[in-house]
Amino acid sequence: MSTASGNTVGMDSSMALQKQMLARHYDRLSRAEEEGRACAYTFVPGNLTELLLSFDILPVLPEINALQNAMRKKSRDYIATAEKLGHSEDVCTYVKCDLGMAKSGNVGPTGERLPDPSVLLLSYTGCFTFMKWFEILKQEYDCPIAMLHVPYQGAGAATRNMRDYVVEQLKENVIPQLEAVTGKRYDEDRLSEHLAASARAEDDFVAVLESAKHKPSPIDAYFGGVYYISPIFTAFRGTPEAESYYETLREEVQERIGGGLGPITPEGTLPEERYRLVVEGPPCWTNFRDLWKMFYDEGAVVVASTYTKVGGIYDNGFRHDPSRPLESLAEYCLGCYTNLNLPSRTDMIVKYVEDYDADGFLVNSVKSCNSFSAGQLLILRQVEERTGRPGGFFESDLVDPRYFSGANVKNRLESYFQMVEQKRSAVRSLS
Amino acid sequence: MSESTAELQSLLKRAEALYHDMHFGAVRAWKDAEPGRRAVGILPVWFPRELIHAAGMLPVSVMGGGDDVEIIKGDAYFQSYICHLPRSTMEMSLNGGLDMLDAMIFPSICDVIRNLSGMWQLLFPDRPAWYFDMPQSSDAIGRRFCGRELAELRDALGALAGSSIEDDVLRESVRLYNENRRLVEALYETRRERPWLCPTSELYVVLRAGNVLPVEEHNAMLRSYAELAGGAERHAIDNARVVVVGSFCEQPPLNLIRTIERAGCYIVDDDLLLGNRLVRGDVPDSDDPLDTIVGTFIDHAREASFLYRPADKGAELVQGLEACRAEGVLFCAPSFCDPALLDQPMLVEAVEEAGIPHTSFKYAENTGQFQVIREQAGTFADSIKLWGAA
Numbered sequence A: 001m002s003t004a005s006g007n008t009v010g011m012d013s014s015m016a017l018q019k020q021m022l023a024r025h026y027d028r029l030s031r032a033e034e035e036g037r038a039c040a041y042t043f044v045p046g047n048l049t050e051l052l053l054s055f056d057i058l059p060v061l062p063e064i065n066a067l068q069n070a071m072r073k074k075s076r077d078y079i080a081t082a083e084k085l086g087h088s089e090d091v092c093t094y095v096k097c098d099l100g101m102a103k104s105g106n107v108g109p110t111g112e113r114l115p116d117p118s119v120l121l122l123s124y125t126g127c128f129t130f131m132k133w134f135e136i137l138k139q140e141y142d143c144p145i146a147m148l149h150v151p152y153q154g155a156g157a158a159t160r161n162m163r164d165y166v167v168e169q170l171k172e173n174v175i176p177q178l179e180a181v182t183g184k185r186y187d188e189d190r191l192s193e194h195l196a197a198s199a200r201a202e203d204d205f206v207a208v209l210e211s212a213k214h215k216p217s218p219i220d221a222y223f224g225g226v227y228y229i230s231p232i233f234t235a236f237r238g239t240p241e242a243e244s245y246y247e248t249l250r251e252e253v254q255e256r257i258g259g260g261l262g263p264i265t266p267e268g269t270l271p272e273e274r275y276r277l278v279v280e281g282p283p284c285w286t287n288f289r290d291l292w293k294m295f296y297d298e299g300a301v302v303v304a305s306t307y308t309k310v311g312g313i314y315d316n317g318f319r320h321d322p323s324r325p326l327e328s329l330a331e332y333c334l335g336c337y338t339n340l341n342l343p344s345r346t347d348m349i350v351k352y353v354e355d356y357d358a359d360g361f362l363v364n365s366v367k368s369c370n371s372f373s374a375g376q377l378l379i380l381r382q383v384e385e386r387t388g389r390p391g392g393f394f395e396s397d398l399v400d401p402r403y404f405s406g407a408n409v410k411n412r413l414e415s416y417f418q419m420v421e422q423k424r425s426a427v428r429s430l431s
Numbered sequence B: 001m002s003e004s005t006a007e008l009q010s011l012l013k014r015a016e017a018l019y020h021d022m023h024f025g026a027v028r029a030w031k032d033a034e035p036g037r038r039a040v041g042i043l044p045v046w047f048p049r050e051l052i053h054a055a056g057m058l059p060v061s062v063m064g065g066g067d068d069v070e071i072i073k074g075d076a077y078f079q080s081y082i083c084h085l086p087r088s089t090m091e092m093s094l095n096g097g098l099d100m101l102d103a104m105i106f107p108s109i110c111d112v113i114r115n116l117s118g119m120w121q122l123l124f125p126d127r128p129a130w131y132f133d134m135p136q137s138s139d140a141i142g143r144r145f146c147g148r149e150l151a152e153l154r155d156a157l158g159a160l161a162g163s164s165i166e167d168d169v170l171r172e173s174v175r176l177y178n179e180n181r182r183l184v185e186a187l188y189e190t191r192r193e194r195p196w197l198c199p200t201s202e203l204y205v206v207l208r209a210g211n212v213l214p215v216e217e218h219n220a221m222l223r224s225y226a227e228l229a230g231g232a233e234r235h236a237i238d239n240a241r242v243v244v245v246g247s248f249c250e251q252p253p254l255n256l257i258r259t260i261e262r263a264g265c266y267i268v269d270d271d272l273l274l275g276n277r278l279v280r281g282d283v284p285d286s287d288d289p290l291d292t293i294v295g296t297f298i299d300h301a302r303e304a305s306f307l308y309r310p311a312d313k314g315a316e317l318v319q320g321l322e323a324c325r326a327e328g329v330l331f332c333a334p335s336f337c338d339p340a341l342l343d344q345p346m347l348v349e350a351v352e353e354a355g356i357p358h359t360s361f362k363y364a365e366n367t368g369q370f371q372v373i374r375e376q377a378g379t380f381a382d383s384i385k386l387w388g389a390a
Helices: A013-035 A049-054 A062-071 A075-084 A093-103 A128-140 A160-182 A188-213 A225-233 A240-258 A285-298 A325-334 A342-355 A376-387 A406-430 B003-020 B025-032 B049-054 B085-094 B111-123 B140-161 B167-193 B200-211 B215-230 B254-262 B289-300 B315-323 B338-353 B371-387
Strands: A039-042 A058-060 A119-124 A145-149 A275-280 A300-305 A360-366 A391-396 B039-042 B058-061 B103-107 B129-132 B240-245 B265-270 B328-334 B358-363
Touching: A013 A058, A013 A225, A013 A240, A049 A058, A049 A160, A049 A188, A049 A325, A062 A075, A062 A093, A062 A285, A075 A093, A075 A285, A093 A128, A119 A128, A119 A160, A128 A145, A128 B111, A128 B338, A145 A160, A160 A325, A160 B140, A188 A225, A188 A240, A188 A300, A188 A325, A225 A240, A275 A342, A285 A300, A285 A406, A300 A342, A342 A360, A342 A376, A342 B111, A360 A376, A360 A406, A376 A391, A376 B111, A391 A406, B003 B200, B003 B215, B025 B039, B025 B058, B039 B049, B049 B058, B049 B140, B049 B167, B049 B289, B058 B200, B085 B111, B103 B111, B103 B140, B111 B129, B129 B140, B140 B289, B167 B200, B167 B215, B167 B265, B167 B289, B200 B215, B200 B254, B240 B315, B240 B371, B254 B265, B254 B328, B254 B371, B265 B371, B315 B338, B328 B338, B328 B371, B338 B358, B358 B371
Parallel strands: A039 A058, A039 A119, A119 A145, A275 A300, A275 A360, A360 A391, B039 B058, B039 B103, B103 B129, B240 B265, B240 B328, B328 B358
Antiparallel strands: none
């Protein structure tokens, strides 16, 4: 998922705020063991942050650690460590990066040691690998593991049976384990307060995402988007800090709209919006800035992305509901992007292309993530057929730098933008 | 040649022909034999075939195209880092090779098969396709969830068949599949005790025939094979006793199995075609057969990498190795197979702790070069025989 690395990026105050939040979180984690605070290792999709907060448990997100390590150029060595231990070159590099880090002293991306987990909270949502990942970690740590199996929306809908299953697991498995780990009783009122805070932040977050419908778009919903999703996808959903962050961010975006400004980028504000794109797939974290620069150089703005929905889809109207806390958490988990079937994902992308008046659609297909990648080539065809707008495709990886070929990606992107231009010329000549 | 030898060869010839027939002639013939017959495809690894049978339809296990399908269109749908089975399945689907299937079931096993279910829905919107989420919560909660999911599928299958699935019919189907499981287990037992009588390259094609034949016919084939192979004049040789692990979904080509055997190995256990044996023992007779199927799965499924098993990882594998007096393990997984390859380091650790030698290699269902594998498996077998450890 997102988060600013230590790199200098053109910054609004919301970015500075977010950086401070993350630094404080890692600092809290580094002191957790001496302060006797419980920590849960858990995943971004289908995360139960509000529930953890209601038990005063600090979330540790292995995916975030992996991507942060990649942005800081540390992932290569960690992956090599895991592969030396027998982990296949074929499998997810998030897993190997995380395991390599654990085997190297579990020093987090900011240089502070991460606490061992008090509990592994396996939210098995939208990704098979999650299940194996925590089975592997269970061998590393002597701690309980709580598993929440979130059924896949195979038929394109979350059914009553699925929701009941998730709620029953929360009530009968997950919550009792969190009670045992912390020695605290489940406090539904407290959970509801966090959920109410989540819903307020979600309103502001959606306003930010939808601001990209303006021309020029005041945000980049992929590269910039990963910064915007960071608090709500990670340890902060349901906190006053997150509420404050999204209020600030929304105000800033409004100002940019008022000033007719494009998105802020590492190179500064994008001077001219030449291409509006929808992007499917996670970013390549090892070369995040390089890739963003390629888009910037072409005047390409991502107006909507699917990656910014892996930790929850809010622009379809979903909000956490404090009056139905566990049901609402279940519905949230069921609705995360990679838990949707391919027809639903395709529909969503088509809608984005149309609603955001995009010139086209690009897939960044990452080797590590079959949950995202399997079927993307069909999605590409379907979206092209249904929207009549050109699709493009390039490959990279999440955190393994061996799979990023800058020249190839640049070549692909340049060809793609030429295709968009040709399409425009054809439309102009017809009209 | 004796009559029984000829009979055995004829049976094996038929089984191997079924294995190679990627046009599914047997399924088409079954459908053509009576108007209105329907067949339902099942992707690996497990779905209770009893339910399809009880609806009067033919369950057909689709396990990719092996090395018998040339991939042209299928590669256009999958990136290079995705396993081979979905490519060949797509190839066959687009070429009409699976057009005799009236519906498809995609059990939860990994993200690729999961997403393949959506691809099928997009490409073949007129043919029903169901995703079956096996419960990972192996308790009463999982049992309730799975029971309700299967009840919905039971209704859907009944609707496809044109009549609802009654409990007494389902009980009869369960009985037939119990018999099938017992026959398969008995053959595994024979192979475990006297592997020279029941080589895996034979057993595999005989079991594989069950993918396309009605269970009644397959049961008859299993009985014949057991009798003919059990009585065959075959002599033990000094092979190493090995277990193959990791081949439960995308299957190795038959020649790879033969290669392992020719390299000096008796395969005395494996997870090939695991769906046939995932649930141990019989599904008991009961008033509520559907619930009993689910309960048997929850309580008696073997350890498998696509099922959540956070504790004692590999303990069941080690127990199995001891039970079949295995001298070594061949970790033999398809390239890019997340479940097998993510599991493998944990299983390796368990096997090493038990002091059992192991080696590993990867394959694709259309692997055509076996020399390297033969050398590796041969060296492994030799090392076991010469020094008692690899």
